[in-house]
Amino acid sequence: MGVVGWAWAVAVLSAAPGGPTVVSPLVKVRPDATPKGAAQARLSVARGECEATQVVLPRGVTRVTMKPLALKGPGAPLTVDAWREAYLDVKTPSNGQGKTGPWPDALVPLSAPGNPQHPTVVYVEVCVPLKQAAGTYTGSLSAAADGKDLPAVPFTVEVQPFEIPATSSLPNSFGISLYSIAKGHGIAADSAEAKALLRAYGKALLEHRVSAHGMGMDPPPVKFQDGRAVLDWTAYDAELGPFLDGSLLPSGARFTTTDVRDNKKASTDAEKTAYYRAFQQHFADKGWPTQLFFYAKDEPKPEDVPLVKAQSQRVRAAGRIPVLVTSPLDPALQGSADILTPTLNCFYPREGPQTCRAVANTATVRTRLPPRAKVWWYQSCNSHGCTGGPPPDAALDRAYSDWASYMVDAPAPLNRAMGVLAFSSGVDGELYFDTVFAYNTKKDVWTDLFEFGGNGDGTLFYPGTPAKLGGSEHQPVLSLRLKHLRDGLEDYEYLRLLTTLGDGDFARAAAKRLARSGHEITRDPAEWEQVRQEVTARLVKRQASEQAKRSGRRTSGGTP
Structure with missing residues (x-):
């Protein structure tokens, strides 16, 4: 679970006046904020996990500038990465819970000039390799503001004796386009530079446990x-192969899913089916475990139902490629979806105006779908309101407020909540339509x-x-929201x-608390x-118990 460690909450040390202050990454530091924090950073991190904290510097x-930091402990030194948080000036709130003014979001290199009118916040992150030795790692973070040295920040990382997988256990698919x-970068799409940049964006998604559709x-x-x-x-294969076979990152992480790219050269039903069959066979020949899927007409209207049904029939005739349909339960689409994907709002009843039919x-x-069908979900403007700003109707504003949301002016816990909700709801995956949509507009x-x-x-x-x-x-510049999503x-x-x-009851109760x-x-x-803290302690205890059982079986001559 990606929360910064215990020290910021306990605040054993108080930050020196005018010195760096360590605060939780679940606090968005706005210009009018005076966040309480600590003078030291302490993170608890599983193997295979990335954890971060925020260091607030003088205004x-x-x-x-920051000196390179390698934390020393029982294993290889752990490196620390850092970015400065840049601010987006929100002119129209996403809904009644948002506010106008500067909000932190972009994570720019420390070398990029900052705006002295905004808070100076450094996002500091540690990623722990899967084979890292468990134990305590320490060091001191030394920074300077406009050439003036600041008090060092003691930095401690507790590497836990368990690991999480490099590839997300929850299938997902987020859109991106070359x-x-x-x-957005003002370069030619057919250039080598653009293709290299696409790989950098895709790599950034994969490093944050996100798979992509679209790509090139x-x-x-x-x-x-x-x-x-x-x-x-x-x-x-040159473009997507490294994302599908696990060779792109040292961890072996790979995309969980990717989409079939339709081809206009396949014009008849027979040609389309043959084309899809070839796609499926190629993935099998390559041994790629990534789930290939066909993205049907997005958010189909009643007049689109015949098209979705025809798409589904052609794909299914090719074999085993599931058809993803973004729709609530709809009798008109019955039997067309192998991955039914309603919006988040469609899973939770709520008083007031309804935002899902x-x-x-x-x-x-699941009871309304074929036995092997999957249930995914996705966020849309239903999570914040589709017009922007508080609507005149207070009841409508309440209906579109408080949902899990990837908006800049939503509280950080709402940016982060989809993982907990996915666990407790039992959905099979998450979809998101795009990660670079605004690049294709005329806006800055x-x-x-x-x-x-x-x-x-x-x-x-x-x-x-x-x-x-x-x-x-x-280069791609990541957002705080992508970090929260991760x-x-x-x-x-x-x-x-x-x-x-074996501790599912505790896990479910923990998820419900959040x-x-x-x-x-x-x-x-x-x-x-x-x-x-409670989940981590439970994991350490449970894993130690399982290891003791396995050791006992080996000692007694049983099968390990």
Whole structure:
């Protein structure tokens, strides 16, 4: 579970006046905030997990420098990464719980100049390799503000004796497009630079436990011979192969899912089916465990039902590629979806105006689907309101408030809650339509992310151009929201692991303490931290018990 360690909550030490202050990553430090914190950072991290904290520096700082830090302990030194938080000026709140003014979101290199009118906040992160030795690692974080040395921040990481998998146990698929990336960075989409940049964006998603659909967008070239589809996989494999076979990252992480790229050259039903069959066969030949799926017409209207049914029939005729349909339960679409994907609002009843036409929990949805069908969900503007700003009707504003949300001006716990909710609800996966949507508009992404009534809907990155960041290379700039999303997926892993170790009741109770429903999520960072401590302690105890049992079986001559 991705919460910063215990020290910020306990605050054993008080921060020196004018010195750095360590605060929870679940606090968004706004200009009018005076966050309470500690003078030291202490993180609890599983193997295979990334954890972070925020270090608040004195105000009015333009340049921040930080000495490289390697934490020493019983294993190889742990490295520390750091970014400065840049602010988005929100002009229209996403809903009644949002506010105008600067909100922290973009994580820019420390070398990028800051705005002295905004708080100076450094996001500091430690990622622990899967094979790291458990134990305590320590060091001191030394920073300077505009050339003036600041008091060092003692930094302690407790590496726990359990691990979470490199690849997300919860399948997911978030959209991204080479063409949007190229437009956002002002480079040619067919250039080598754009293709390298796409890989950097995809790698950033994978490092945050997120799989992608779309990517390069272009389908493999196809020819049809004697009823067979013959595809040229050269470019496709070069682009996606490392994401599907686990060779891109040292951890071996891979995409959990990716989409079939439809091809206009396949014009008849027979050609389309042959094309899909070739896609399926190629994945089998490669031995890629990634789940291939077909994304049917998005959010189909009544007039789109015949199209969705035809799409489903053609794909199913090819074999075993599941068809994903973004819709609530709908009798008109009965039997068309292998992965039914309603919005988050469709799973939780709520008083007041309804934001989904067919509300049902996961278990109920499953009873209406074929036996092997999956249930995913996704966020939409239903999580914040689709017009932007508080609506005149207070009841309507309440209906669109408090949901788990990826908006910039939503509290950090709401950015993070999807993992906990996925565990307690039992959904099979998560979809999100885009991560670079605003790149494809005429807006300056750095100053305006307002889309579909929300600040940041469909955009989890910022274009790191040389003009913006300096230097000569383009790079993806991550958002705090992507970090919170990652932490939520790590929450899921903790709760899932505890369940596999036989403590499912405790895991479910812990999840409910954090999020009783999709719109009843605790915003108290201390409560998130307390639950994390209890779940971690339970995991350590359960794992030690399992290891003792295995050791006993080996000693007695049984099968390990």
